[in-house]
Amino acid sequence: MAPWMDDRLRPEATARERAAAALLWVPAAAVIATALTFGERLPTALPTVWRDDTVVATAPTPAVLAVTGGIALAVGIIGMVALLPGAARIRRAVFLLGGVAGGIAAGIWIVTVALVLTTGLDLPHAGGWPLLGVLAGLFGLVPFSVSPRRSRDEHYEPVQLALADGETGAWVRTVPVPGFAWATVIFGAIAAAVLIYVVLSGEFGAAVGLIALAIATFASAAFARLRISVDRRGLRVVSALSGTPLARIRLDSIRSAEPATIRPAEWGGWGYRFLPGRSAIVIARGPGIVVHRRNGRRFAVNVPNPETPAALLSALVERQEA
């Protein structure tokens, strides 16, 4: 589990999610049922592409069945896989997309079979019917609406932390950031390859690119492991590898602090974000601290289980004001 996810999120599938996964077998069941019922009466080839009402391409009936039925079966299996705890965050999206894919596959099969059977022609005029097959993709909305919305916006219970007179407090946490760790490896590998090329070819013009790559490598390395701390000096975000300070919010500039869900969409995306009136270090959508500064600006950073550091920061601010 990603370290910035709260430990209390339960990723196991609920009864409604299992029902939604079961519904993803409906397209496969529909394809198999129609194939078993009408298979004998179908021609050896089915139309697959119409243009201006005329069939322009056909495919062998078993192939059409294999493709549409195969997609529908795969959707059923993917739905089962999505019930695994690791897929909790994308489960509902999988149900929607799986339902759309399965619905379209089954819809195309059923519409094609129905056209051939009702007209009695091997190459029937289509009219608007293929559209109906595609509209069957709306089936995806069924498992999607059955599956409950998994709120990733945690509700934070305020934690009270009282500091006695003369008592000092500090909170430190190191958080690995896999995205930046991978970026470091990739930039570093490209930089090494360019370096070898420059040395071997003697084309030192490429050295400019090398400098840019080196900067990118060091910049992403700085964010690959963050140490976030709250103490008498305020809130700090430091690169855990090099110790480079990335953000420093002095205690006397802080008005209040609160635990909150950090949404990349609200803070301008992932990474180190600067927006008018606010800045943030966004690692992922998930728990974090939002600091309100006295000058009206805000700062946010992702932190797992943010209640404790936010409470300590508030206590420190309160004592300073007293």
Add this chain to the structure above:
Amino acid sequence: MLFLLDPTAPMSIAAQLAVQVRSSIADGTLAPGERLPPARELSRALDINMHTVLRAYAQLRDDGVIEMRQGRGAWVRKDVAPGTIRLSEMVDALLGEARKLGLRPADVVTLIERRS
């Protein structure tokens, strides 16, 4: 992890730090293999002498709770078991109570042996 120091408490600052690291391991806030904040960083954060932090870390190392390498910092030993830490916290409490009653550690050992 959270460090709270009370200079008015009867326990030394180094002992308070060591106790808080132990209890963080015992309650799972600090996982085996996790790195402790660098001594210099922690001493600045808490406004205490760096040697106090190093003394706490040295005590934890001697007790087999953490590992330290010159210039590379300190981290919780991978083989440390939160259960064992909890037990040693209880032993500390037991010895503290015994001291209040004027009993020596040897007397406590005798008491334990009589039980088993």
